[in-house]
Amino acid sequence: AFFYPDVQTSLLEHLIVDTYGAYWSGFSFAITPCSHYVSGNQTLGRETAAQWLRVAFHDFVTARVEEGTGGMDASLGFETLREEDSGTAFNDSLTFFRPFVNSKVSMADLIAISVSISVGNCGGPQIAARGGRIDATEAGQFGVPAPETDLETTLGYFANAGFNRVDSIALTACGHTLGSVHHGGFPTVVGPEAVSATNTAGGIHFDSTVDLFDPSVVNEYLDGTGNQGGPLVTSFNASSRSDLRLYESDSNATMVTLANQGAGFLNTCKGLLQRMVEVVPKNVKLSDVISPLQVKPVNATLDFDDSGNLVFKGYIRILSSTSSAPSVLTLTTSTSPKPLVLIPESAPGSSVFGVTHFFPFSTPIKPASSFQSFTINGKSLAPHTFPVEASAFVIPSLSSVKSGASTTVDFTVATLSSKGVFKRSALKPSVSVSAPVPQMGTLGPAILGFKDVAVTNVGEKMGYLLWRGSVDVGVLATGNVTVEVISGGVAVDTLLLG
Template sequence: MVGQSSTNSGRTTAAQWMRVAFHDFITADVKSGTGGIDASIGFETSREENKGSAFNDSFTFWRPFVNEYVPMADLVALGTVMSVGLCGGNHIPYRPGRIDSTHADPTTGVPEPGTDLKETLSQFERAGFDQADSIALTACGHTMGSVHHGGFPEVSPESAVTPNNTNGGVNFDTTRGSFDSLVVHEYIDGTGQMGGPLVTSFNESSRSDLRLFESDGNSTMRDLYERGERFQDVCADVMGRTINTVPAAAKLTTPITPIALKPINFTWDFDSNDRLILSGKIRVLGAIRTIPPPLNIELGGQTIRIMPEREEGTTVYGSTGIRGGRVQGVTRYYAISIPGRDVTNITSFAVSADGFDRHTFPISNGPFIVPSLSTSDGDTVRFSVAVPQGHSQAFPEGLVVSITAPVPQPLTLGPKLVTGTGEWSSETTSQDGFTVYTGTYRVGQRVTGAISLTLLNENQVQDTLLVGAGIAGW
């Protein structure tokens, strides 16, 4: 996650993402149950302790992915999971369930280069980390990235600015794009970057890492040194605790464990000839690259065999075996489209492949939101709902479309959510045995990401759809 565009600027996206999470976390007060990973950092970028472009850069990237189901705070946490996992570190279990703050955290105090040792340890203690934890988290967080002259001239000298290093970055270790233990080894051995600019800065008062590392006589740093590859276990632990430090009101779920075979956007719709179709993709997650197997989809008394799309992806899941015990998992996608007349009455379908367990998934065969006829122009949602003709219920009584949209809010790049109920129009059409009803909902602001539509039938969820997801919509 260094990338070509950062070759001369010296910026490392993964390091920026981890910095955002740390600054959001460190103002937590665990005794009072406030602060932590809640995306309040978006409101706090004018504070001197949060200077630099990492926060708004990261929020700008994550913003389109915020919707009813994914708050910005979860993306702050996920950014650390992805940064560590994709850059060579151990997988950190990811638990969703965070809640976005609607204001800046009144608690301040982020360790800065000039912060004295007593205050630094006090700030970590407030967030639930003791001395050894604080040293370990700092070492883990500073195994990637740099300190830049533009933001921290008191740490990185003007001489660091060159045509090949336009932001004047001084790296923490000699592998700034890899999550590894080199920062510890170079510090203890006095080689390479010798622990980074917060150890060696020309400005003695800005050597905050040195003060912290030496605070226990280098005992913790030597222990991390002796652990070798088990350094990664320590980092997964302390960084996992960091992203799981949340306000008392937030209730994190159990860690997400992806299933090997998963339907993606598997929906009912109408094709260009107004015929009912069932279409979507199946995502297959494997540990290593092998010859892709055909996929079997069982539905409506038939079995359909399909082959994967040509392009493959990678994931932090499915790791095994090499590169320090880790190799990125491989994802493949299988697309399918089936005439609706062949499967109209199904209530489930099964997916299987050689080397994978068989999975069965439920599917509704009642009223549904029509994807191809539901759109957004930025501030207004137009939706269509297909109801089987002969449906016993008198429409639209009992059927409601609930809508949630992410929109901008002042003082932060983190969106807020607005909710409402769609209004039905008198327009109807008939398509392939269904009556299609239409409606609209005016958001009133330009949305920033996916709008979620939920079809309720007598207050029970009948169908859901994300509209206008753009780059976040798979």
């Protein structure tokens, strides 16, 4: 399949942009509306968007930036039994993220992106998202502040992760604009009187706008109005007033500055939260910022149709800031001068970035050797040309995942035979298969990789040699299996099966 600008960016962009309606990723529904709790009954008084933000904080804050270890690496998955990681947020969230993990999308990237999505969906700023984080294979350091942690230790923990006092106060206020402290989980902070029939976990909100990413927590703390900064300020138990100790530690100077910023508080949070999710181990190289794509080929693949013809098919997704998208597109491939006219499907999708329209297409390709690019044109749309690599591909209609007690991945790969001359041995493709499998001690899957899977030639079609292979990947966690054709060390084609 063809992914633009690359597999990882395309998949992460999908989670961010395909929010509601057509071809939605299923990621954002968990936090729609922002007050929604996806992992259980609404009467628990929990909020998934707030949980996601807290999860990211706990993964990040045990970093040792000076050593270049820890940070956003999903090591949290191995740490959920620790006292410092109390509460249901961690397993709730990792269970929700788990099916989205594959060899291109790590759990750590999902935790980071969930911050952009939850903050953006709850009325907050758009936090730039990047990919490329690598999941830890074991637990990391200790060092998450708890309500009873003394000030010096708390500031030490933040400093380990590269955040000074001012940053730490502001970041905590940014985090505590969403969500609650719950009696169930933190009985030494919130007493049993918070429990009611519609709030069975006994949550008390940090501010009076629990589902709005806004400056209320700062104003209410300083003015003594609303929730007065929340339970970590007002707890019956003085030793549990960690937010009060932190906010007062510079005589409230930082909180006053944040209050004076007004709506600018959101911008401060945008910067700090982006910094937070970009604290990664030193071996990680983050991708460029993932921007919503205006013109995006989706599920674009080469395949063989029932009559054995080579076809190029998929969708073109147009993202427009208004609901008016071009009503017609044309697609021209390098193999045919005649443009194909594309009409959108009736159901659009939507997100905070605008409305998406999906234009399905299917067109024969002949000869495959001259298929090098395709171009999309539309009214008031700059022409977009996408390069293609058609020398080898995993054939979607001849590849599948069969799940039973064990999981078998059957695939067929096509390799272009040069000028019709069969060089069977020379053209034998190198195929890699990667599968997310359960991992001891964490809900985060491990990626089990199979390199150079044995393939046998099973004939020829439209100038391509066909190669079939099969791998038993054992018990699959959840999520997608990737099959890749490798040439010169790089993947020339990737297909996700799931």
